[in-house]
Amino acid sequence: MSRQWWAALVFVAALALLPLGASDYLLSALTLVFIAALVGIAWNLMMGFAGQLSLGHALYFGVGAYTVAILAERYGVTPWIGMGIAFAAGAAIALLIGALGFRFAVRGVYFALLTIAFAEFGRIVFEHWSFVGGTGGFYLKALSATNVPLISLRGGARFNYYALLVTLTFAWWLSVAVVRSAIGYRWRAIRDDEDAARALGVPAFRLKLLAVALSGGLTAIAGGWSGLIGGSLFPDSVLGMRLSIDFIVAPIVGGIGTLFGPILGAFIVVPLNEWSRELAQAAGINGLNLLIYGVLLMAVIIVAPQGGWPWIARRLGLVERVPCRPGEQARNGVAIAASDSTTGDTHGQTSGRTQGQTPSRAQGQTSDRATQ
Amino acid sequence: MSAILQLKGVTRRYSGLVAVSDVSFDIEQGSITALIGPNGAGKTTTFGMIAGAISPSAGSIHYEGVRIDGVAPERLCAMGIARTFQIVRPLQGMSVIDNVMIGALNRTSNLKIARSNALDLLDRVGLGTKAFEMASNLTLPDRKLLETAKALATGPKLLMLDEVMAGLRPAEADRVMDVLSAVRAEGVTILLIEHVMRVVMAIAQHVIVLNHGELIARGTPSAIVTHPRVIESYLGTKAIHP
Ligand SMILES: Nc1ncnc2c1ncn2[C@@H]1O[C@H](COP(=O)(O)OP(=O)(O)OP(=O)(O)O)[C@@H](O)[C@H]1O
Ligand SMILES: [Mg+2]
Secondary structure, three states: HHHHHHHHHHHHHHHHHHHHOHHHHHHHHHHHHHHHHHHHHHHHHHHHHHHOOOOOOOHHHHHHHHHHHHHHHHHHHHHHHHHHHHHHHHHHHHHHHHHHHHOOOOOOOHHHOOOHHHHHHHHHHHHOOOHHHHHHHOOOOOOOOOHHHHHHHOOOOOHHHHHHHHHHHHHHHHHHHOOOOOOHHHHHHHOOHHHHHHOOOHHHHHHHHHHHHHHHHHHHHHHHHHHHOOOOOOOOHHHOOHHEEEHHHHHHHHHOOOOOHHHHOOOOOOHHHHHHHHHHHHHOOOOOOHHHHHHHHHHHHHOOOHHHHHHHHHHOOOOOOOOOOOOOOHHHOOOOOOOOOOOOOOHHHHHHHHHHHHHHHHHHHHHHHHHH | OEEEEEEEEEEEEEOEEEEEEEEEEEEEOEEEEEOOOOOOOOHHHHHHHHHHOOOOOOEEEEEOOOOOOOOOOHHHHOOOOEEOOOOOOOOOOOOOHHHHHHHHHOOOOOOHHHHHHHHHHHHHOOOHHOOEHHHHOOOOHHHHHHHHHHHHHOOOOOEEEEOOOOOOOOHHHHHHHHHHHHHOOOOOOEEEEEEOOOHHHHHHHHHEEEOOOEEEEEEEEHHOOOHHHHHHHHHHHHHHOO
C-alpha cells in the first residue's frame, strides 16, 4: 500500500473512533461537514476532473432529498431503496442537462449558465408543486419509539454521523478508483483540451455524460441523507442558488481537481460558515458570514491558488512518487508529482494562470523531495 | 497498391473565402505523402476535414473504402486516423507521459500497457528524459515532439503530421524522420504538411501541392521541384523569403 492509502486509512479510522469521546453537538456538526464533503467530491468529479462547471448542484441535492423523504413518508419505501432511486433520479436529470448541453456544444460558462437555469427551474417547480408541499415545505414525521435506525435510516447524532462517514468513505473510494482508471485520465484530457482529446480518440460526449451522471447521482444521495437528518424540506433551502454556491466553495478551498481537496475544504468551510453565522447573529451584522467567506476565498487564492490540499500535501510529503521503469531511479529523484491526480493537478480553467507558476512550483516540489 | 484515403471534390468555404476548393487526391496505402504549399493554401484545413474536426462544404472523403466526412474525430481516431495540430495542443494540466498515455488509451484500456507504450514512444522521439515533466513546461520544439508522440501512440494506420518538424534542430528533425521511416516500414501510411523541403525530398514518395485552396500539382518530389507552377507559386517565393 502506498503512503497515501495509509494516510487515508488513518484518517478514516480516526473519524470512526471519534464518537467515543465527542458530544452530540460536535457529531452533528461533523455530519454536516461530511455531507458537504460528499457533494464536494461529486462536484469535483465533474469540474475538477472532467472540466465541466456546474453552478446548479442544488438541483440534484434537492431532488435527492425530496425523493428519499417522500418515498419514505408517503409510500413507506425504505430509504435503503429510496437512496438508490434518488441516485437514479439525480443521475437522470444530470444526464438530461448534460445531453442537452453537450449535444449542442454548450461549453464553459455557457454550460454553467445552463446548470443554473435548470436548478432555478427546478426550485420554482417545487415551490409551485403542491404534491411536495410547495413553499410550505415537506416534513418527515417525528421518529417513533419503535424506530430501528438501520431500517428507517433515521436516528440520533451518532447514527447519522456513522451513516455519513460510511457514505463519504465509499464515495471517496469510488472517486479515487474512477479518477485513477482510464476514465479519469480521459476526463482530465477533456478538461485540458476537449478537441485535442477527441483527436486522440477520447469519446468526450460519453465520458462527460458519465461524469455528470455520477456527480448528480452522488449529490442526490447527499441530499437524501440531508433530508432524513433535517426532517423538513423547503425548496429554497435544498434547491436554492445559495446552496449551489455553498457547495462549490469547499472543493475550491480544498483544491479543485484533487481527490482529498473537497474533504479538506469541507472541514474548513463548514465550521467557518457555522461559526461566522453565529458571530453575525451575535453581532447583529447581516452578511458578516458572507464577508468572511469572501475573505477566506481571497486568502486561498493568494496563499494556495491551487487550493489547500496541494499546499498541505507537499508539506506532509504525500505527493505521490511517479512510477518509473526499473533502473531509472535518478529520473524519479527529480520527478515532480506530475501524474499525481491526488495532489497536484490544476484544472483547465486556471491553467492559463498556473502555467507561469508551474516551474517554480515544480522546483519547490523537487527541493521538498530532496530534503525529505 | 490500393488507396487508403480518397478525397473527391473536397471544398471548404468560410464566409467569403474558399479555404479549400474542389480538391481531389488519393493516398496510397503504406506511402509517405507530403502536402505542401504557401501559407494559407488550405493544407491545415484539408487535414482538419480528413480528421473530422471540420466538415467539408462539398465533396466526399473515403477512408479504407468507407465514407468518413462528417464522422466525429474520436471515431476516426478509433478507426486509425491520427493527426497532430500545427498549433500544438499539449494537455497542459498533465505530465508529458500522461499526454502520450491518452493517445495510447485509444488502443488499450490497460493503464500499465498504455504507460509502457507511452514511455517507449517518448524514448523514440527523444523526449524520454522529460516524461515526468508537466507538458506546460516544455519548450516549443519539445511540444512539437510531444504532438508527434501523442499521435503515434494512438496506433494509427494513417498518420497526419502538420509541420511537426518546423522549429526543430536538424538533429531532432533527423530523429523524427528516422521514426517516421520506421513507422512507415511497419505499414503506417503517412501524410505530412511540411515547409522544410529537405525533409520532403528525403522521405516523401509523393508530393501534393496546394495553392489558394486548389490542388495545382502532384507527383514525385523530383518532378515537383521542377514543376513550373510550383516554382512560380511556392518554391520561387521561398527562394526570395527563405
Ligand atoms: N476558422 C476559419 N475561419 C475563417 N477562415 C479560416 C479559418 N480557418 C482557416 N481559414 C482561412 O483559410 C485559409 C487556409 O488556411 P489553412 O490554415 O488551411 O492554411 P495552411 O495551408 O495550413 O497555411 P499555413 O502554411 O500558414 O499553415 C487561410 O486563408 C485562412 O485564413
Ligand atoms: Mg497550416
